[in-house]
Amino acid sequence: MNFTFYLDECGDQGLMRIDAGFPVFVLCGILFDDRHYAAFCESIDACKNDFFGHLNVILHSRDIRKCEKEFCILLNDAVKRRFYKNINAIISENPYSIITAAIDKVAYSSKYASAGPDPYDIALSFVIERMVFLLESLKLKTKKVLIVIEKRGKKEDRKLAEHFEIIRSKGTYYVSKARMGNCNIEIEFRDKKENVAGLQLADLIAYPIARRVIDSSAENAAFEILQNKIYQKNGKQYGLKIFP
Numbered sequence: 567m568n569f570t571f572y573l574d575e576c577g578d579q580g581l582m583r584i585d586a587g588f589p590v591f592v593l594c595g596i597l598f599d600d601r602h603y604a605a606f607c608e609s610i611d612a613c614k615n616d617f618f619g620h621l622n623v624i625l626h627s628r629d630i631r632k633c634e635k636e637f638c639i640l641l642n643d644a645v646k647r648r649f650y651k652n653i654n655a656i657i658s659e660n661p662y663s664i665i666t667a668a669i670d671k672v673a674y675s676s677k678y679a680s681a682g683p684d685p686y687d688i689a690l691s692f693v694i695e696r697m698v699f700l701l702e703s704l705k706l707k708t709k710k711v712l713i714v715i716e717k718r719g720k721k722e723d724r725k726l727a728e729h730f731e732i733i734r735s736k737g738t739y740y741v742s743k744a745r746m747g748n749c750n751i752e753i754e755f756r757d758k759k760e761n762v763a764g765l766q767l768a769d770l771i772a773y774p775i776a777r778r779v780i781d782s783s784a785e786n787a788a789f790e791i792l793q794n795k796i797y798q799k800n801g802k803q804y805g806l807k808i809f810p
Contacts (some may be wrong), residue, residue, distance in 0.1 A: 567706050568600040571665075571697055571713045572764030576627075576772035578683040581675045590779050593689035594666040594772035596764055597697060597797075603764065606660045610763045612650050613708050617645070624758060625653075625766040627773045654791050657771070664771060664796045665698060667692035667806040668779040687729045692807045694730075695738045698749055699804070700797050710750040716765050717755045727753060771795075779808055 570580035576592040577585075598606065614623045623636050633640040640646040667689040674682060682688070694713075701709055713730070717723055730753050737743040756762050797805025 567704075567709050569709065569711045570598050570600055570603065570703070571693075571711055572596045572598070572762070572766060572768045573690075573713060573715045574765050574768035574772055575686070575689075576776045577671075579669070579671075579689075581671055581685070584669070584671045584675065587805070588776070588780065589670065590670045590776050591669040591671060591685045591689065592666060592772050592779065593686065594664065594768045594774040594775060595693045595697065595718070596768045596771065597663045597665060597700065599661070602661045605761045606656070606662070606767075609656045609660060613649075613656065616651055616652070622761070624761060625770060627769050629769075631773075637643075654788075657767070657795075658791050662767075662795060663805065664775075665693050665696045665700065665790065666796070667809065668770070668776065669809055670779070677810050683685055684725075684729075686726065688809065689724070690729060691733055691738045692809065694733055694746075694751070695741045696753060696797060696805060696807065698741050698745060699799065701749055703799075704784040708750075709748075710753070713751060713753045713754065714762065714764060715755050716762075717757050720810055723755050727755075747761070775806065 573593060573595050576594065577588055578591050579591045585724055610625070611621055612622050614625075615638065629635050630640065632639050633646075640649060656729075665798055669685040671685065697711070701711070705791065708761055715723075715726065734746055734751060735743065737746045756765065758765070771792055774792065777784065778786050778789045793803070796803045
């Protein structure tokens with residue numbers, strides 16, 4: 567059985583200058599059984615056609631929140647309510663699983679200083695090992711996973727690809743090389759301009775998760791909509807790893 571794991575981040579992994587208002591780095595993964603992905607894309611396309619009249623629109627969380635670029639139409643309150651109702655339905659009704667890792671940069675920097683691994687690298691290790699746990703729980707005889715990551719730059723992509731190869735060849739603290747190999751994992755980088763619906767979903771979901779991690783007591787309607795999609799294990803949201 568084939569799966570695709572779409573990854574996008576929220577916040578930056580830099581530790582030198584930490585934004586006090588947004589002191590986290592979140593790597594959000596959306597795992598689709600490929601049999602369900604086409605229907606999800608159709609729902610995204612229908613939304614874009616309805617509101618913009620064409621498909622050449624990239625759903626970007628920041629632009630939507632700020633009502634910028636194409637999303638200036640959301641300055642109209644009636645349109646905004648209808649748009650969010652549509653997007654929320656897509657998020658809640660389509661079948662997929664969320665596996666995400668959040669790095670508390672203040673705590674991480676205090677504990678590890680410059681000796682710890684790059685926050686992106688450690689977050690990638692976390693989400694991949696939990697993806698393996700989820701796939702193993704399905705008891706499939708064969709499985710293949712393509713990890714799709716949005717391009718960030720040649721240097722950054724090369725560094726990330728190298729870290730992925732280490733994970734695949736050596737495993738992680740909790741997942742051995744053999745268990746990793748059983749999932750038959752490959753990685754692929756895609757450009758934002760390619761308009762990949764799975765990456766756009768990861769982008770939309772990453773922000774409310776980050777806000778939840780920053781302040782779990784704050785009202786967060788977007789998180790309430792998506793939280794049932796977070797990978798559950800033993801009654802806990804195992805698909806949301808907060809570190810350290």
